[in-house]
Amino acid sequence: MQSESARVTTAQEAKYRVQYPNSQRRAVKVIALDPPSAQMIDELAKKEWNGATFFRALSFASDAEPGKTNAGLNAWLNDLAGRALDLVSEVASSDFIVVVSAAGEDARSVSVIADACTAHHKTLVALVVPGEGASDADVSASMSHLRPYARMLVIAHDADYITAMLTALRA
Amino acid sequence: MPLTLRKRAGERRKGRMFMLRKEQNDYLTQTDPGTPMGDLFRCYWMPALLSEELPEADCPPVRLKLLGERLVAFRDSEGKLGLIDEFCAHRGVSLWFGRNEECGLRCPYHGWKFDVTGQCVDVPSEPAESGYAKKVKLKSYPLIEKGGVLWTYMGPPEKQPPEPEYEFCTVPLNQTFMTKRLQESNWLQAMEGGIDSSHVSFLHRGDLSTDPLFKGAAGNKYNMQDLSPVFEVTESDGGLLIGARRNAEDDQYYWRITPWVMPCYTGVPPRGDHPMHGHFWVPIDDHSCWAWSYDYHPTRALTDHEVDSMKAGKGIHVRYVPGTYRPLANKDNDYLMDREAQKAGRTFSGVEGIGMQDASLQESMGPICDRTKENLVGTDNGIIMARHRLMRSAKALAEKGVIPPGVDPEHHKVRQAALLLPRDVQYKDGAKEALKAKKGVRQTSV
Ligand code: FES
Numbered sequence: 316m317q318s319e320s321a322r323v324t325t326a327q328e329a330k331y332r333v334q335y336p337n338s339q340r341r342a343v344k345v346i347a348l349d350p351p352s353a354q355m356i357d358e359l360a361k362k363e364w365n366g367a368t369f370f371r372a373l374s375f376a377s378d379a380e381p382g383k384t385n386a387g388l389n390a391w392l393n394d395l396a397g398r399a400l401d402l403v404s405e406v407a408s409s410d411f412i413v414v415v416s417a418a419g420e421d422a423r424s425v426s427v428i429a430d431a432c433t434a435h436h437k438t439l440v441a442l443v444v445p446g447e448g449a450s451d452a453d454v455s456a457s458m459s460h461l462r463p464y465a466r467m468l469v470i471a472h473d474a475d476y477i478t479a480m481l482t483a484l485r486a
Numbered sequence: 487m488p489l490t491l492r493k494r495a496g497e498r499r500k501g502r503m504f505m506l507r508k509e510q511n512d513y514l515t516q517t518d519p520g521t522p523m524g525d526l527f528r529c530y531w532m533p534a535l536l537s538e539e540l541p542e543a544d545c546p547p548v549r550l551k552l553l554g555e556r557l558v559a560f561r562d563s564e565g566k567l568g569l570i571d572e573f574c575a576h577r578g579v580s581l582w583f584g585r586n587e588e589c590g591l592r593c594p595y596h597g598w599k600f601d602v603t604g605q606c607v608d609v610p611s612e613p614a615e616s617g618y619a620k621k622v623k624l625k626s627y628p629l630i631e632k633g634g635v636l637w638t639y640m641g642p643p644e645k646q647p648p649e650p651e652y653e654f655c656t657v658p659l660n661q662t663f664m665t666k667r668l669q670e671s672n673w674l675q676a677m678e679g680g681i682d683s684s685h686v687s688f689l690h691r692g693d694l695s696t697d698p699l700f701k702g703a704a705g706n707k708y709n710m711q712d713l714s715p716v717f718e719v720t721e722s723d724g725g726l727l728i729g730a731r732r733n734a735e736d737d738q739y740y741w742r743i744t745p746w747v748m749p750c751y752t753g754v755p756p757r758g759d760h761p762m763h764g765h766f767w768v769p770i771d772d773h774s775c776w777a778w779s780y781d782y783h784p785t786r787a788l789t790d791h792e793v794d795s796m797k798a799g800k801g802i803h804v805r806y807v808p809g810t811y812r813p814l815a816n817k818d819n820d821y822l823m824d825r826e827a828q829k830a831g832r833t834f835s836g837v838e839g840i841g842m843q844d845a846s847l848q849e850s851m852g853p854i855c856d857r858t859k860e861n862l863v864g865t866d867n868g869i870i871m872a873r874h875r876l877m878r879s880a881k882a883l884a885e886k887g888v889i890p891p892g893v894d895p896e897h898h899k900v901r902q903a904a905l906l907l908p909r910d911v912q913y914k915d916g917a918k919e920a921l922k923a924k925k926g927v928r929q930t931s932v
């Protein structure tokens with residue numbers, strides 16, 4: 316008699332996989348850590364997403380001093396319309412956080428975002444985009460800055476990769 | 487009117503809901519002639535057969551299917567290797583029944599004879615002087631022998647790249663050991679297992695301490711202590727480097743670095759002084775592939791004990807149905823599922839052996855995994871990036887003829903590594919030398 320495994324692993328049987336959405340929409344929040352990444356994110360935000368939202372870290376968007384973490388966790392984000400938002404509640408209402416950093420730019424605001432992620436048990440994925448003219452040293456500097464905070468650190472040489480990754484994550 | 491609008495929006499959203507769209511899944515998984523991924527695979531030298539399958543001049547021919555093409559391989563009277571269309575040009579008989587004699591394969595039906603290039607050299611019904619035979623030629627591909635493996639290149643002859651330089655096939659033969667097993671699933675879900683580092687702490691957790699080809703390495707304790715590693719993915723010239731980082735003592739990290747070379751080579755980070763191993767995942771057709779498993783040591787001969795263990799199906803190798811390359815544990819016997827062992831924790835899935843633990847689960851996905859139903863997480867970025875690079879490279883090849891990564895033999899000279907690094911050192915800097923294949927230099931491993 317044919318074994319059950321042999322019978323169920325045919326293309327024919329694959330058709331009977333139950334058809335329904337097996338997950339709910341997830342709130343992915345994408346945060347640009349510096350002006351060049353903010354530009355990329357502005358472009359990304361114009362595409363259609365499955366609930367992903369896009370922000371800039373306020374450390375460069377306002378007069379807050381870059382990386383000045385003792386400025387507290389309040390109002391640390393700007394949405395793309397420029398409204399200041401409370402970082403902690405944005406993180407709390409997310410499913411996971413993606414930060415984007417252009418190589419060689421100041422990425423220090425990640426530490427505050429990471430603190431909020433830790434407090435709310437959210438995963439932080441960090442993408443470094445080398446961009447044109449970025450040196451190896453720039454990439455290394457960004458990586459060593461982001462490394463302590465990210466569960467997954469990705470160097471995305473190709474700007475399309477952010478779109479590919481967010482799509483893959485159903486963002 | 488509002489109804490139409492709403493419907494459109496809904497459709498668009500539905501498209502977005504899917505992780506990988508069906509067209510993309512088809513694009514990545516189909517490798518028959520004329521498909522974009524099929525063209526991509528046809529840029530590379532690929533393992534076709536083990537040397538042992540054609541052991542001597544005039545030995546029996548072997549049938550094989552690669553990238554959806556049915557072929558027959560033989561070694562002629564002078565030892566020359568041939569890989570040609572399986573079917574006789576006369577009336578379509580399989581040349582597997584052929585007589586391998588006097589520098590050619592003779593069809594047993596009406597006696598037509600073909601040489602290693604597929605050229606017909608004899609049509610007995612026609613006078614030799616007529617030149618009839620010269621006008622008949624079967625399709626053929628080059629077949630070369632290197633490191634105990636017979637490699638073929640199935641692309642356009644004018645684009646044939648230099649020979650492969652993977653380290654396992656360049657060391658002396660007593661330092662290297664290769665096996666292959668049939669996997670009854672599409673190549674991509676098999677290959678993705680090779681870069682999916684996060685499954686090791688679950689599926690294979692029982693084997694680290696018991697398998698003769700893994701146990702005893704100093705680094706194993708870090709795997710056991712820290713079940714949720716942190717990952718870093720970077721592009722390399724030929725593909726990707728996927729680093730998994732765990733905490734170690736003294737402000738150090740324990741790094742395990744997996745190289746992927748396009749399109750289908752993966753290396754498993756080493757353990758102690760055990761031989762280093764890894765895989766090729768070569769499409770047979772869209773529903774099956776060959777999982778090739780190499781083990782080699784860069785600087786010393788493999789010991790008898792190691793070779794015996796490999797032959798006994800330990801490490802990443804498997805035991806076979808006698809006389810075949812089909813694993814002994816296979817879908818026909820439910821992979822010899824042992825629920826007792828699963829319950830007792832001797833194996834995590836109930837299936838024994840690392841190779842079959844992977845294969846059984848990957849085959850259970852069905853002949854072609856439906857990636858539209860996946861829910862990937864951040865730590866799956868290695869897989870996401872590999873798919874992205876494959877798709878981009880196939881597109882660049884199709885549209886602009888760009889030679890894809892991994893064709894240049896320099897890209898093959900990468901090594902897997904396992905090492906301790908200070909926490910502030912990047913693996914791409916700290917492990918730079920460790921990741922290069924260097925003749926006469928031992929692997930970097932803890
Ligand atoms: S937990 Fe990964 S496939 Fe089920």
Ligand SMILES: [Fe+2]
Binds near residue numbers: 686689844
């Ligand atoms: Fe595995």
